[in-house]
Amino acid sequence: MKILEARDYVVNNLKYALNPKSIAVVGASRYPTKVGYKVVYELMKWGFKGTIYPVNPRADQILGLKCYHTLRDIKESVDLVFVAVPAHLVTQIVNDAIEIKAKVLVVATSAFKEIGREKLQNDIVNTCRKAKLPFIGPNLVGLGSPYHHFNCGFIPYLPVEGPIAMISQSGANLLAALGTSQADHFGMSFFVGLGNKADVDFAEFIEYAGQDPHTKCLAIYIEGLDSPEAFISSCKKVDKPIVVIKVGGSKIGVKAAFAHTASENPNGDEYYDKVIKDAGAIRAQTWQEFLDVSLALGYLPPLKDDKVVMITNGGGAGLLSCDHFERLGMPLHELKDISPMLAQRIRAYMPMFGSPLNPVDISGTATVIQYKGAFQQALRDPNVDGVLGAICPTAVTDVLGVAKAAIEVYESTKDLNKPFIMICQGGEECHEAIKLLREHNIPAYPTAEQAVNAMVALYKYGKSKK
Amino acid sequence: MKILEARDYVVNNLKYALNPKSIAVVGASRYPTKVGYKVVYELMKWGFKGTIYPVNPRADQILGLKCYHTLRDIKESVDLVFVAVPAHLVTQIVNDAIEIKAKVLVVATSAFKEIGREKLQNDIVNTCRKAKLPFIGPNLVGLGSPYHHFNCGFIPYLPVEGPIAMISQSGANLLAALGTSQADHFGMSFFVGLGNKADVDFAEFIEYAGQDPHTKCLAIYIEGLDSPEAFISSCKKVDKPIVVIKVGGSKIGVKAAFAHTASENPNGDEYYDKVIKDAGAIRAQTWQEFLDVSLALGYLPPLKDDKVVMITNGGGAGLLSCDHFERLGMPLHELKDISPMLAQRIRAYMPMFGSPLNPVDISGTATVIQYKGAFQQALRDPNVDGVLGAICPTAVTDVLGVAKAAIEVYESTKDLNKPFIMICQGGEECHEAIKLLREHNIPAYPTAEQAVNAMVALYKYGKSKK
Numbered sequence: 050m051k052i053l054e055a056r057d058y059v060v061n062n063l064k065y066a067l068n069p070k071s072i073a074v075v076g077a078s079r080y081p082t083k084v085g086y087k088v089v090y091e092l093m094k095w096g097f098k099g100t101i102y103p104v105n106p107r108a109d110q111i112l113g114l115k116c117y118h119t120l121r122d123i124k125e126s127v128d129l130v131f132v133a134v135p136a137h138l139v140t141q142i143v144n145d146a147i148e149i150k151a152k153v154l155v156v157a158t159s160a161f162k163e164i165g166r167e168k169l170q171n172d173i174v175n176t177c178r179k180a181k182l183p184f185i186g187p188n189l190v191g192l193g194s195p196y197h198h199f200n201c202g203f204i205p206y207l208p209v210e211g212p213i214a215m216i217s218q219s220g221a222n223l224l225a226a227l228g229t230s231q232a233d234h235f236g237m238s239f240f241v242g243l244g245n246k247a248d249v250d251f252a253e254f255i256e257y258a259g260q261d262p263h264t265k266c267l268a269i270y271i272e273g274l275d276s277p278e279a280f281i282s283s284c285k286k287v288d289k290p291i292v293v294i295k296v297g298g299s300k301i302g303v304k305a306a307f308a309h310t311a312s313e314n315p316n317g318d319e320y321y322d323k324v325i326k327d328a329g330a331i332r333a334q335t336w337q338e339f340l341d342v343s344l345a346l347g348y349l350p351p352l353k354d355d356k357v358v359m360i361t362n363g364g365g366a367g368l369l370s371c372d373h374f375e376r377l378g379m380p381l382h383e384l385k386d387i388s389p390m391l392a393q394r395i396r397a398y399m400p401m402f403g404s405p406l407n408p409v410d411i412s413g414t415a416t417v418i419q420y421k422g423a424f425q426q427a428l429r430d431p432n433v434d435g436v437l438g439a440i441c442p443t444a445v446t447d448v449l450g451v452a453k454a455a456i457e458v459y460e461s462t463k464d465l466n467k468p469f470i471m472i473c474q475g476g477e478e479c480h481e482a483i484k485l486l487r488e489h490n491i492p493a494y495p496t497a498e499q500a501v502n503a504m505v506a507l508y509k510y511g512k513s514k515k
Numbered sequence: 516m517k518i519l520e521a522r523d524y525v526v527n528n529l530k531y532a533l534n535p536k537s538i539a540v541v542g543a544s545r546y547p548t549k550v551g552y553k554v555v556y557e558l559m560k561w562g563f564k565g566t567i568y569p570v571n572p573r574a575d576q577i578l579g580l581k582c583y584h585t586l587r588d589i590k591e592s593v594d595l596v597f598v599a600v601p602a603h604l605v606t607q608i609v610n611d612a613i614e615i616k617a618k619v620l621v622v623a624t625s626a627f628k629e630i631g632r633e634k635l636q637n638d639i640v641n642t643c644r645k646a647k648l649p650f651i652g653p654n655l656v657g658l659g660s661p662y663h664h665f666n667c668g669f670i671p672y673l674p675v676e677g678p679i680a681m682i683s684q685s686g687a688n689l690l691a692a693l694g695t696s697q698a699d700h701f702g703m704s705f706f707v708g709l710g711n712k713a714d715v716d717f718a719e720f721i722e723y724a725g726q727d728p729h730t731k732c733l734a735i736y737i738e739g740l741d742s743p744e745a746f747i748s749s750c751k752k753v754d755k756p757i758v759v760i761k762v763g764g765s766k767i768g769v770k771a772a773f774a775h776t777a778s779e780n781p782n783g784d785e786y787y788d789k790v791i792k793d794a795g796a797i798r799a800q801t802w803q804e805f806l807d808v809s810l811a812l813g814y815l816p817p818l819k820d821d822k823v824v825m826i827t828n829g830g831g832a833g834l835l836s837c838d839h840f841e842r843l844g845m846p847l848h849e850l851k852d853i854s855p856m857l858a859q860r861i862r863a864y865m866p867m868f869g870s871p872l873n874p875v876d877i878s879g880t881a882t883v884i885q886y887k888g889a890f891q892q893a894l895r896d897p898n899v900d901g902v903l904g905a906i907c908p909t910a911v912t913d914v915l916g917v918a919k920a921a922i923e924v925y926e927s928t929k930d931l932n933k934p935f936i937m938i939c940q941g942g943e944e945c946h947e948a949i950k951l952l953r954e955h956n957i958p959a960y961p962t963a964e965q966a967v968n969a970m971v972a973l974y975k976y977g978k979s980k981k
Contacts, residue, residue: 087911160867163868190909203909221828228942232942296838300841305872337803404774408771442671477694478694480698497802
């Protein structure tokens with residue numbers, strides 16, 4: 050339901066949603082195949098440090114924990130009430146949560162407004178708003194934070210620690226990002242599924258993320274905005290990059306977004322272009338771009354200007370990159386125009402058939418020492434705003450050696466505050482190199498275009514900050 | 516150098532390039548860090564069954580093989596001469612190769628036209644053309660085929676067996692595809708780096724691929740076309756899908772393409788749009804799209820029409836997909852419009868809060884049995900032209916179980932000749948599922964948009980065939 054601006058009591062209580070001392074799981078189950086079992090299991094598995102109160106009228110113990118028949122039977126204070134019971138039972142639970150003075154309510158249960166039960170959903174919102182109990186959901190997958198070892202929901206894995214707050218209406222896409230986090234080292238500060246966002250809205254999580262010390266970039270997946278004014282004003286308050294993917298813009302997507310999260314899209318997709326622009330956020334088109342751009346904005350400072358130097362051992366990666374830079378409206382400049390001195394110096398790190406154009410092609414025979422020298426020269430040159438490196442494994446390329454050299458150079462030049470992005474295109478050893486680089490805060494990608502998308506986002510964000 | 520059409524003597528001899536009985540490696544080295552060592556090493560490592568003749572004037576044995584001081588010292592017949600010596604030595608080697616009546620010449624050596632030595636390169640081409648010795652290169656990384664255990668060049672890995680012929684001017688990008696092949700099961704019939712394509716041109720490899728029984732799809736990476744007429748006419752002769760990525764279209768890319776493979780691009784990028792269209796090929800924009808689309812066209816029949824049904828356990832994946840379908844000009848139809856019967860039947864495989872719209876959302880609780888039923892109903896419905904399935908791992912999703920069910924259903928409905936594509940978005944278990952599906956000839960992708968790109972390519976190819 051619409052809000053005009055983020056409400057303070059909600060923003061203030063979201064700390065109990067992402068870092069609670071105690072949590073009641075209503076609908077906890079004894080049966081391992083049930084979602085109500087998984088929630089308790091995952092909380093324990095990932096090392097939640099607070100107290101867990103399973104609630105189930107027909108059980109006395111769940112996973113070794115004392116089980117309570119109702120919320121009211123818990124005599125200690127409860128920060129977070131997590132609800133996974135059928136929709137018709139939720140109203141009673143909400144009343145109980147208010148009675149025991151819970152700090153925040155998370156309702157995972159589906160089958161509300163998205164299947165036509167708008168009144169039921171609105172009644173619960175009104176009850177919660179009157180009691181000033183922030184209500185997250187319904188119809189969501191969960192939430193958590195790797196910094197608090199907190200994994201609360203139907204979620205098989207915690208992400209690795211990192212700078213990105215992932216705020217998603219879709220549970221499945223949130224889960225995909227969490228899976229990616231583990232497999233490809235995509236670091237998150239916290240994550241939340243908003244589902245139908247009946248009460249707590251994007252705006253409130255955006256303001257919370259703005260205050261969260263671990264969050265350096267907000268990544269937001271939207272199916273519909275009930276409160277665009279609040280969204281815009283909260284985004285503007287936050288001095289951190291915000292990346293948005295908005296879906297449901299297609300003809301059938303409008304219907305699918307309603308069926309999924311009861312999201313209403315009375316205005317066309319261009320309307321959202323404007324909202325996102327007014328909010329000062331960056332809009333991504335595809336899921337991959339959404340993740341790639343968020344990663345770079347989370348790890349790196351913005352580009353000061355467009356003088357980017359690319360250093361590659363493969364001309365093909367260079368060509369894919371320079372074409373894509375131009376396609377995105379930020380063409381590369383020739384190295385001799387950026388820095389004649391660098392164009393000369395860089396020759397020392399390549400064979401005679403290399404090319405100092407930009408992309409700088411140090412050739413397929415490039416050694417770790419040549420890479421290191423070229424990276425160092427480029428990053429230290431005062432005329433260079435950022436560096437894009439590419440590793441294309443040939444039979445003589447030491448992929449992990451180059452990755453390590455990149456990390457060394459980056460760490461020794463960190464005070465220069467220049468973006469450094471890597472491409473590692475190829476098989477298993479590239480995947481390892483990408484993870485290693487990301488672990489050391491260098492965004493790295495398996496294809497040229499992904500890296501270019503990321504670099505251009507750093508430029509756009511830098512421009513928007515001016 | 517320009518050709519007006521593919522030359523028969525070249526096309527006929529390319530079998531010796533990709534399946535030689537004997538190969539001389541000129542520039543073979545005793546020192547493991549040298550590329551001339553790697554070539555012999557990789558040939559042996561990947562199980563080349565023919566005879567290898569290392570050639571090096573200063574060695575008598577390399578990797579346990581008798582070494583010849585010159586090509587002329589080899590008294591047996593040599594199918595393929597592979598050259599990896601400095602550029603100024605190549606002319607002599609070419610004369611020797613002609614003298615010993617080699618069937619095909621592959622010159623890996625760089626530093627020809629791309630650094631200004633056009634005359635040297637042209638002289639060699641003229642010599643080879645006079646002698647009717649097909650000359651592949653110079654300035655290339657190598658070539659090979661997993662079907663013949665043949666890995667010839669500076670190439671750390673053979674791809675897995677499959678339907679795609681990869682013809683690439685760029686060595687580094689070819690290597691990236693080969694790495695991807697191993698890591699993500701991207702199956703290839705053969706691969707070749709063309710480098711400067713001084714003599715043997717795209718057209719000739721295209722015609723060879725047209726005849727090759729293992730090749731079902733051609734994937735071609737182009738930096739410049741010297742012989743567009745030959746390219747068009749050879750593409751038209753081949754009744755197999757052809758996917759092209761053309762780079763070097765940006766302002767700096769024109770220069771970079773010359774510096775890389777001496778490719779000349781006097782005409783703008785729109786010129787190539789026309790050439791590729793005239794050739795009846797599909798143009799990909801990004802490297803990822805190039806691989807994704809090739810995979811689908813290699814494994815699957817074309818779409819007969821645009822009645823695609825999407826079945827997903829995640830509404831978010833459904834929304835990303837239906838938006839992208841519309842973005843690409845092939846919007847999804849509602850299921851009730853495609854098949855009212857199917858819209859009814861599919862209800863049996865989802866909970867009450869699922870959605871039979873299209874995307875069909877069978878919800879996050881979907882079991883293997885529900886997936887299987889939904890896939891089967893959709894594939895068997897006569898009004899459905901193709902099916903897109905999505906697995907979004909929730910805490911209760913049996914990812915590998917669903918993948919196996921998809922394989923079972925696909926194999927039992929193969930006679931219907933309908934495309935079936937899968938999305939598996941998430942972490943490590945999705946990566947495993949993707950590999951498993953690809954091993955069973957189902958194109959599978961980690962993001963929705965990649966799968967939609969692939970499905971739309973099948974539609975475009977189907978339309979172009981009509």
